[in-house]
Amino acid sequence: MSKLRQVPSQEVERAARKSLTDRGVVLEDIAEIVFEMQHPYHEELTMEDCMESVDRVLEKREIQHAILVGIELDKLAEKKMLSEPLQTIIETDEGLFGVDETVALGAALGYGSIAVTTYGHLDKHKIGIIKKLDTKRSNHVHTFLDDIVASIAATASSRLAHKLRDYEDRLSRDKIARRDEEDRLS
Numbered sequence: 432m433s434k435l436r437q438v439p440s441q442e443v444e445r446a447a448r449k450s451l452t453d454r455g456v457v458l459e460d461i462a463e464i465v466f467e468m469q470h471p472y473h474e475e476l477t478m479e480d481c482m483e484s485v486d487r488v489l490e491k492r493e494i495q496h497a498i499l500v501g502i503e504l505d506k507l508a509e510k511k512m513l514s515e516p517l518q519t520i521i522e523t524d525e526g527l528f529g530v531d532e533t534v535a536l537g538a539a540l541g542y543g544s545i546a547v548t549t550y551g552h553l554d555k556h557k558i559g560i561i562k563k564l565d566t567k568r569s570n571h572v573h574t575f576l577d578d579i580v581a582s583i584a585a586t587a588s589s590r591l592a593h594k595l596r597d598y599e600d601r602l603s604r605d606k607i608a609r610r611d612e613e614d615r616l617s
């Protein structure tokens with residue numbers, strides 16, 4: 432049996448980032464949501480902190496895989512390339528279809544309860560780019576993308592909240608870096 436090629440992680444990360452930008456979602460859009468979520472708790476928070484957090488979250492494999500799966504299905508539905516009845520279900524963003532949310536929430540789970548509650552909040556209140564994506568426009572399918580963006584924003588918010596707390600507690604730089612690294616690998 433021939434050994435299947437293993438995809439290098441850099442290739443996966445590059446593809447995930449590219450598919451987001453190709454679908455019109457830039458890092459700033461997601462960072463804005465993170466800012467709105469975390470600013471009430473941390474007055475000194477800057478957009479730069481939020482951008483950095485989103486960027487780090489995009490290094491996570493679970494997130495990259497969710498991005499790739501979700502966006503692929505949106506794109507195939509747009510091109511009418513799925514089999515029925517899935518084609519219609521995804522194309523029309525059918526109300527009882529919940530796999531988009533399950534995939535997105537699953538990717539956020541690794542970041543703990545703040546990620547999960549923030550995801551729930553974003554799913555309900557759809558702010559910023561999530562609202563834009565959720566508003567149906569002719570021949571664009573964003574059934575998965577809105578939830579994926581919410582998942583990235585929720586994970587980045589949670590990561591930021593924990594990191595800011597570490598700073599407040601004056602943990603050493605080494606320790607903060609190590610904890611961050613562990614989170615990233617999970």
Ligand SMILES: [Ca+2]
Nearest residue numbers: 531574575578
């Ligand atoms: Ca959705």
